[in-house]
Amino acid sequence: MLGIIFIIFMMIFLFGITVFVHEWGHFIVAKKCGLKVEAFSIGMGPAVWKKEVDGIVYKIGALPIGGYVSLPQLDPAGMEKVQGDNDETPREELPDVSPWAKIAVAVAGPACNIVFALILGTGVMLLPQQEIREENGVFIAEVAENSPAYAAGLRPGDEVRAVNGTTVKSWYDTQVESLLGSGNDGDVDFEVYNETDGERTLQLAVNHPEENPEQLIDGVKQAEPxxxxxxxxxxxxxxxxxxxxxxxxxxxxxxxxxxxxxxxxxxxxxxxxxxxxxxxxxxxxxxxxxxxxxxxxxMVMIGIQFGGSLGLPWTLTGNPFKQIYSDSSSIFRLLKALVTPSESKQAASGLGGPVSIFQMIFVSLQIGLLTTLGLIRFININLAVLNLLPLPVLDGGHICFALWEGITKRKVHPKLVASLVNVFAILLLSAMVILTWRDSDRIWNISRFFKGDEQKTEQVAEPTPQIPKTTEPVAK
Missing domain, CATH: 2.30.42.10 (PDZ domain)
Incomplete structure (x- = not known):
């Protein structure tokens, strides 16, 4: 019992420190640049705890989906309703702030996440490594002779080199590209090689990882690296x-x-x-x-020790800059898929929200310190990249507003800024609600409570430590 309580505490702490690092970057640079800081919050929505110090309200919000620093000179009308601020007291007139100071404040949050990720990556590099991410190939161990894959020409010993034209170096890469490229019919082009038959391109039917997490291809088992x-x-x-x-x-x-x-x-x-x-x-x-x-x-020995490979993007070790590059590449691959018509539907189905993030942290804590540090590093890069997207509710949107002001010498009207920020905030929170529902239903099958009696009697499968998601968006 104490072990579970400790893991739950660590889950909240690790996610909270990621949010804290991001918001602390905004906070400290805003103070250095002379901006008025009204509040510093970890969590969104109504406060479960708050304290005012030197005119700044520090608080913990009821919804653990992000955080914020309230800066009226950067966000004139604020996001009071979304953030849980209900104070109707009129704000004092505040001096203008240069657009370059606004950009510095907006960039500071993602920059702190990147610095923190590099620190975590250095820790991963220096720790005794017992988990190594395989990046040297994907090999097929077994192919059932009565399977469609065997009929298509897939054989034990084949190396999978590319999926739908994209080079793959791990089984995780293979799963991601298969999911994104499966389209409506589920068929995917696999470029495979063996020394007997040479290079071939095979069209194989793949399973959605949530429908069949055990087998990507029916009758096919990948070789454990x-x-x-x-x-x-x-x-x-x-x-x-x-x-x-x-x-x-x-x-x-x-x-x-x-x-x-x-x-x-x-x-x-x-x-x-x-x-x-x-x-x-x-x-x-x-x-x-x-x-x-x-x-x-x-016993018979040759004198080697294996590393237990997980094949997930955050289990890469070694040079911390290469770790960061790998993390960001995974995230940009998903973003590209979301805006590619042939991949957008599949990419959206692979997204996860706060529940998935906490599930991944829970699983990583059970696996070990190395995997946990790698995952938190990955989440920090995720948070940095997503917050730099040019959407009004995110840091990238504030950067765009400030750049417009700096280039044209004209401010975007505060009411327009407020309207755009609040509209996109509602869209973002709606997406979080949808993802939270979907992830919760996937793990605990809560939709059974809204179905007929026959479905209610079905057993609920226990969640497994498999994580078939691509990358997980994190709310700012």
């Missing part, structure tokens, strides 16, 4: 030239289906040369290795 985390010196693997981050996908003619399968093959070949087929940063290598029997451990 066997990516080397470390190599023990003076052991067979090191002597043969295997290196950390090598991805082992075949031993002799046998396709590896997972780490346990690999270990079984090693146990079957003591003091016998076997050929390791590995992918090293895209280069295919064949490396002969002779496993040795260890009397001390009473």
């Amino acid at each position: 066997c990516q080397i985390f470390s190599v023990v010196s003076d052991m067979p693997a090191a002597k043969a030239g295997l290196q950390a981050n090598d991805l082992i996908y075949r031993v002799n003619a046998t396709v590896i289906t997972g780490m346990n399968h690999f270990r079984e093959l090693i146990q079957e070949n003591p003091d016998t040369e076997i050929v390791m087929h590995v992918d090293r940063a895209g280069e295919k290598l064949t490396i002969p290795v002779v496993p040795e029997y260890s009397e001390e451990n009473d």
